[in-house]
Amino acid sequence: MDEMVHVLDHPLLQHKLSILRDERTGVKDFRAVVSEIATLMCYEATRDLPLEDVIIKTPVATGTFKALTGKKLAIVPILRAGLGMVDGILTLIPSAKVGHIGLYRDPETLEPVEYYCKMPSDISERDVIILDPMLATGGSASAAIQFIKNYEVKHIKLMNIIGAPEGLARVRHDHPDVEVYCAALDEKLNEHGYIVPGLGDAGDRIFGTK
Numbered sequence: 001m002d003e004m005v006h007v008l009d010h011p012l013l014q015h016k017l018s019i020l021r022d023e024r025t026g027v028k029d030f031r032a033v034v035s036e037i038a039t040l041m042c043y044e045a046t047r048d049l050p051l052e053d054v055i056i057k058t059p060v061a062t063g064t065f066k067a068l069t070g071k072k073l074a075i076v077p078i079l080r081a082g083l084g085m086v087d088g089i090l091t092l093i094p095s096a097k098v099g100h101i102g103l104y105r106d107p108e109t110l111e112p113v114e115y116y117c118k119m120p121s122d123i124s125e126r127d128v129i130i131l132d133p134m135l136a137t138g139g140s141a142s143a144a145i146q147f148i149k150n151y152e153v154k155h156i157k158l159m160n161i162i163g164a165p166e167g168l169a170r171v172r173h174d175h176p177d178v179e180v181y182c183a184a185l186d187e188k189l190n191e192h193g194y195i196v197p198g199l200g201d202a203g204d205r206i207f208g209t210k
């Protein structure tokens with residue numbers, strides 16, 4: 001695996017992901033666990049945030065400590081399923097701005113179709129983390145990354161809960177500068193473009209639409 005790809009295999013992530021995979025998990029638990037996984041993944045995906053020295057007076061002594069430099073961040077969920085990850089990220093980064101990209105996969109061609117976009121006005125000054133639970137063919141992720149690059153964003157990360165080898169290869173090929181974070185890399189896609197073993201349709205399971 002190359003250094004731009006991070007498969008996060010922390011035991012808490014593996015355990016929670018098994019709950020998502022289980023077909024018996026209902027909407028309420030599915031939604032809650034997607035959010036928890038996003039929080040845990042955010043911890044890893046922000047490991048390189050820059051720090052600066054700050055002087056703090058504790059009740060005992062004055063010392064030099066660390067604080068975030070205040071680098072501007074934005075998260076961009078891919079609608080719909082990416083929405084399920086937003087609150088989990090905002091738990092750790094409450095001041096992040098949130099842009100939205102609406103894409104759905106045409107069920108016949110599996111090509112992404114854009115239907116909505118709203119970005120923070122200062123998006124070009126921000127580092128962006130794109131959120132989507134599923135990286136299948138990689139068509140949606142690759143299109144979303146290109147879309148955000150068109151706003152002159154310099155640093156983009158992609159966060160998926162489950163990736164397929166096909167999708168990962170597509171994103172690495174199209175956008176070699178983008179770091180990818182997954183909680184699991186599964187075996188393959190089936191003939192309908194679903195990840196195997198995967199967890200099914202993430203959007204339907206988050207929103208209870210099936």
Ligand code: PRP
Pocket residue numbers: 078079080081082103104105106110112132133134135136137138139140141167193201202203204
């Ligand atoms: C799912 C998923 C990704 C996309 C992944 O969304 O949330 O956005 O498919 O597939 P790809 O890697 O082959 O592009 P879907 O199109 O089902 O829309 P939804 O989130 O509205 O359910």
Ligand code: URA
Pocket residue numbers: 081134136193194195196198199200201202203
């Ligand atoms: N989108 C999903 O929600 N699940 C898959 O397995 C593939 C694409």
